[in-house]
Amino acid sequence: MKIALYGQKIGQKNIPYLNKFIGYVVSNRSIDIYIEKSFFHILSSFKEFKNLNFPVFSHYKELTKDFSLMLTFGGDGTILSAIPWIRDTGIPIVGVNTGNLGFLATLNKDVFIQKIDEIFNRKLHVLPRSLLYLETSIMDHHKFFNFALNEIVIFRKEMVSMITIDAYIDNEFLTSYWADGLIISTPTGSTGYSLSCGGPIITPDNKNFVLTPISPHNLFSRPLIISDHQKVHLKVHSRVKYYSLSMDTRLISLNKDTELYIKKAPFYIYFIQEKKSTYYKTLREKLLWGMDQRN
Incomplete structure (x- = not known):
């Protein structure tokens, strides 16, 4: 062994x-x-x-x-x-x-x-x-492991102003989050950062993800549970050139023109x-x- x-x-x-x-x-x-x-x-x-x-x-x-x-x-x-x-x-x-x-x-x-x-x-x-799987055209997947067990987080960088995140589910427009950021969490990660931002706890056997905004300005903006068979597409609008992206314990900066596609990992x-x-x-x-x- x-x-x-x-x-x-x-x-x-x-x-x-x-x-x-x-x-x-x-x-x-x-x-x-x-x-x-x-x-x-x-x-x-x-x-x-x-x-x-x-x-x-x-x-x-x-x-x-x-x-x-x-x-x-x-x-x-x-x-x-x-x-x-x-x-x-x-x-x-x-x-x-x-x-x-x-x-x-x-x-x-x-x-x-x-x-x-x-x-x-x-x-x-x-x-x-x-797990979550991240696709984006500019990321070198050989240098950055693009899977996350807990969550993928998009949040503002180098400024105090909020960012706007346009979210699409299976190519259908969902909403624009005006917030400090957005958490896309697995059931495993639902007891982590998402929970501290008001997200629900999801038992690990559920086939879901949850979208949890971080300090949203819009009062009606609430966490949303979706099927893990669906694909999330995100566009970020920011006053500065970059925004931050974290995947579990890994953190990088991305150009604000970089769009993100997130879905369930194949393993x-x-x-x-x-x-x-x-x-x-x-x-x-x-x-x-x-x-x-x-x-």
Whole structure:
């Protein structure tokens, strides 16, 4: 079995958990572990891993479809940063939460160690998540990964004035958003930026996207849920030459004449989670639903 290990940073308090995992892999000769190059150097800075001797990967093409798993150590941001490595390979992600919120990285460190046999014996749930795909004539797709698991966001750049975004759904004009920006979110991303801007929560099994304006000036401008079979076309009008575009954790500037076409990606990202871990349980725990804040 080949597995990939990815992280962006690691604190001393999490080293014992990672050390137990490395020990498990070393003792199990049927598992070959490959570590992302930058993360390998981070781990090597700790005395526990001074003699770390595993192969590394430094390009997404090195993660071939014969990998069985990718383990990420961090939070949801770490998982989002791992998506450009995974792409359309179908390699499932095991998110070990060493961060804070953990909507995607649902396995906490203790549970991960307890469930490690079940993880490698494929006894946990594999859940698919849809992505957004961005098309635009000027973008070099070889340099910019044009897929997003959470959301694509268009927002103003280098000015305090609002921008105007003309939105079309399947080539039919929808409306002009006069706002700071616009979020196009997947069900996975509906608990992120979109939620903080008043968007609805959409369970991951729904086949929808949501358009959520950011600080709209028009009072009637509200989030809109659409089918993920539909294609969104956006035109941006701005007083300055550029506007900002973010896709999960990646940010670029685009000329205001650049039009955007957004649709559902032709592949899914897969997550491995506990069987007893449900989306509604996650909502209750992470958003503190039903909790009396006075106590």
